[in-house]
Amino acid sequence: MNQDDMVVQRALAVLAPASHHYYPIAIAKGEGTTVTSMDGRRYLDFSSGLAVLNLGHSHPRVIDAVREQLDRFVHTGGVYYSETTVAAAEELLSVTPPGLDMLFFGNSGAEAVEAALKLARYTSGRQGIICCSGAFHGRTLGAVSVTSSSSAYRRRYHPLLPSVYQVSYPTCFGCPSGLTLDSCGTKCLEEISRLFEHQIPPEEVCAIILEPFLGEGGYCPAPKNYLRGLRSICDQYGILLIFDEVQSGIGRTGKWFCSEHSGVVPDIMTVAKALASGFPLGAVVASRELMQRWDPSAHGSTFGGNSVSCAAARATLQVIKDGLLDACQEAGSRALTCLQGLALKNASIGDVRGLGCMIGVEFVDAAGAPDSRLCANLIQECQDKGLIMIGCGLKRNVARFIPPLNVTPGEMEEALDIFATTLAELS
Numbered sequence: 413m414n415q416d417d418m419v420v421q422r423a424l425a426v427l428a429p430a431s432h433h434y435y436p437i438a439i440a441k442g443e444g445t446t447v448t449s450m451d452g453r454r455y456l457d458f459s460s461g462l463a464v465l466n467l468g469h470s471h472p473r474v475i476d477a478v479r480e481q482l483d484r485f486v487h488t489g490g491v492y493y494s495e496t497t498v499a500a501a502e503e504l505l506s507v508t509p510p511g512l513d514m515l516f517f518g519n520s521g522a523e524a525v526e527a528a529l530k531l532a533r534y535t536s537g538r539q540g541i542i543c544c545s546g547a548f549h550g551r552t553l554g555a556v557s558v559t560s561s562s563s564a565y566r567r568r569y570h571p572l573l574p575s576v577y578q579v580s581y582p583t584c585f586g587c588p589s590g591l592t593l594d595s596c597g598t599k600c601l602e603e604i605s606r607l608f609e610h611q612i613p614p615e616e617v618c619a620i621i622l623e624p625f626l627g628e629g630g631y632c633p634a635p636k637n638y639l640r641g642l643r644s645i646c647d648q649y650g651i652l653l654i655f656d657e658v659q660s661g662i663g664r665t666g667k668w669f670c671s672e673h674s675g676v677v678p679d680i681m682t683v684a685k686a687l688a689s690g691f692p693l694g695a696v697v698a699s700r701e702l703m704q705r706w707d708p709s710a711h712g713s714t715f716g717g718n719s720v721s722c723a724a725a726r727a728t729l730q731v732i733k734d735g736l737l738d739a740c741q742e743a744g745s746r747a748l749t750c751l752q753g754l755a756l757k758n759a760s761i762g763d764v765r766g767l768g769c770m771i772g773v774e775f776v777d778a779a780g781a782p783d784s785r786l787c788a789n790l791i792q793e794c795q796d797k798g799l800i801m802i803g804c805g806l807k808r809n810v811a812r813f814i815p816p817l818n819v820t821p822g823e824m825e826e827a828l829d830i831f832a833t834t835l836a837e838l839s
């Protein structure tokens with residue numbers, strides 16, 4: 413048995429089956445885009461540790477900042493203040509969309525979503541929450557109540573949060589109404605009017621929550637006009653618009669936050685994953701006016717805003733400020749062009765879509781139906797050839813291309829080459 417397998421065996425004995433791992437690889441070292449396994453195999457990591465490592469593994473500036481913090485102190489627990497935590501908040505708020513100028517730190521994406529929902533209910537005095545089909549917002553009970561990318565996340569946990577209503581996510585590829593983006597007039601927004609008419613009046617709705625770029629549910633960016641339409645519905649009825657940027661934020665789409673592509677500013681935004689380059693940190697961000705109506709003790713966290721994570725976050729944001737948004741756009745557009753070219757030659761690719769380094773490749777069979785088998789086989793074969801990728805989508809037929817934002821042209825070329833060769837072999 414090799415070393416990786418031995419670690420897997422030990423893990424299976426002590427880690428609950430719910431602690432899911434995609435691959436039987438045990439990592440010995442991570443550096444930039446590269447992972448080396450305990451057996452000495454080299455992989456290109458195009459999963460970025462589930463969209464977390466936007467600077468790649470162990471970026472030296474992040475590691476230095478963490479070391480420096482470790483030498484001073486680790487924990488405050490809200491008993492006293494930490495200048496490092498304040499500095500990380502200031503750094504993050506220097507790049508958030510206009511008007512989003514105060515935040516609450518937690519430890520994860522799900523916690524940020526919980527906080528966003530609590531903030532919306534608390535400050536509005538309303539209960540209703542509207543979310544989108546296919547969304548993934550996390551696994552705590554509040555977050556899972558607005559998640560529907562798979563019933564596996566909800567099975568045996570009912571009853572979930574009450575007063576949660578669902579509308580379709582504006583997925584354009586295979587639009588359920590058979591419409592196309594250039595002429596649909598964002599007809600899917602009408603679902604919200606129907607909800608107001610038949611199920612919950614707008615004055616009882618506190619928030620609409622969605623991912624501006626659907627992640628786990630299939631890697632689909634929401635059309636700009638859809639987000640603009642949502643903004644005006646929220647303005648009309650005094651509903652808070654929550655954008656979950658846990659996966660799409662911190663430079664992933666070539667802008668600090670995906671919402672910037674549409675110019676729509678939400679009332680509340682959630683951030684986590686890439687915020688601290690792998691150290692646990694999440695945040696819910698809103699206007700000072702809204703945050704000041706969330707009273708002391710209405711929310712809290714012992715570990716949220718941990719100084720070590722905040723040192724990592726501050727360094728992460730500073731590294732991205734040094735030209736990584738442009739680098740991400742450049743790398744992403746090269747990949748998008750190459751993958752779209754591949755789609756022209758290969759009918760099993762139904763759609764390629766993305767922004768920056770957040771790209772989805774959707775596989776279909778000869779009848780145009782989702783081809784999850786091809787997608788799974790392709791991802792497995794790519795792993796065998798040294799390229800780590802992960803899938804997503806309601807039918808698990810979408811491959812995610814999410815390299816670090818600072819992926820080199822050579823690494824991108826190598827990955828695209830493995831992907832194209834493997835697809836040709838399987839087709």
Ligand SMILES: Cc1ncc(COP(=O)(O)O)c(C=O)c1O
Binds near residue numbers: 522551627656660
């Ligand atoms: C959009 C989105 N929101 C929330 C979460 C939950 O984050 P976490 O796993 O850190 O709780 C995820 C995780 O994948 C996510 O993609």
